[in-house]
Amino acid sequence: MNIKITLLTASCALALAACGGNDAPPPQDTTATPATAPATTPGTAPGTAAGGMDTGTDAATAGTTTPGTTPAGTTDAGATGAASGAATTTAGDAAEVTGCETTIEGNDAMQFNVNSITIPASCNEFTINLEHTGQLPEAAMGHNVVITSESDMQAVAADGLSAGADNEYVPQDDDRVLAFTDIIGGGESTSVTFSTSAMQDGGNYMFFCSFPGHSALMKGTISVG
Numbered sequence: 001m002n003i004k005i006t007l008l009t010a011s012c013a014l015a016l017a018a019c020g021g022n023d024a025p026p027p028q029d030t031t032a033t034p035a036t037a038p039a040t041t042p043g044t045a046p047g048t049a050a051g052g053m054d055t056g057t058d059a060a061t062a063g064t065t066t067p068g069t070t071p072a073g074t075t076d077a078g079a080t081g082a083a084s085g086a087a088t089t090t091a092g093d094a095a096e097v098t099g100c101e102t103t104i105e106g107n108d109a110m111q112f113n114v115n116s117i118t119i120p121a122s123c124n125e126f127t128i129n130l131e132h133t134g135q136l137p138e139a140a141m142g143h144n145v146v147i148t149s150e151s152d153m154q155a156v157a158a159d160g161l162s163a164g165a166d167n168e169y170v171p172q173d174d175d176r177v178l179a180f181t182d183i184i185g186g187g188e189s190t191s192v193t194f195s196t197s198a199m200q201d202g203g204n205y206m207f208f209c210s211f212p213g214h215s216a217l218m219k220g221t222i223s224v225g
């Protein structure tokens with residue numbers, strides 16, 4: 001009992017202290033603030049503001065002068081050049097192949113980072129590693145790589161849709177499908193190694209993502225060359 005009372009008392013004391021402490025300071029602060037802060041602020045602010053303004057003006061002037069003169073022209077030219085270069089590069093990006101392997105990327109904007117893959121003629125087997133550089137989950141922005149002849153692509157994509165997520169959106173045991181990976185989500189990666197024999201005929205082949213709605217954008221040519 002004594003302990004409880006003591007605790008209660010202590011609690012009350014703490015509570016009171018806390019409340020008292022809270023009650024007391026605010027008024028003091030409130031009182032003090034108007035008296036001190038405002039008095040100080042106006043006194044200091046103008047000075048600071050003035051200083052800031054001066055500095056800002058100087059900086060602004062300097063800044064205006066700088067970009068206005070050299071950088072502006074240079075930067076614009078550079079930016080234009082860079083933009084053009086980037087656009088050109090993106091439009092015709094060929095996968096970088098090392099040995100008999102390449103790594104391509106899919107992102108959250110429903111894009112592959114390349115639109116063509118050339119398999120060295122010396123490769124009897126080829127490996128495509130797919131990395132999903134986005135963050136969206138598989139169910140929302142799933143990516144895979146499916147390879148078919150160009151003429152089979154549309155039909156295989158449609159049949160893949162029917163096959164559903166449980167089958168990685170790829171028709172099962174389908175000879176038209178030369179290779180495929182499973183579907184992955186953001187941050188994941190997958191890989192497939194396949195024989196290039198079916199593609200050695202010099203025909204037109206495509207790699208694409210068979211996730212619903214993606215093949216219109218996520219596609220590219222793949223050939224043995």
Ligand code: CO
Pocket residue numbers: 106110141142143144209210211214218
């Ligand atoms: Co996709």
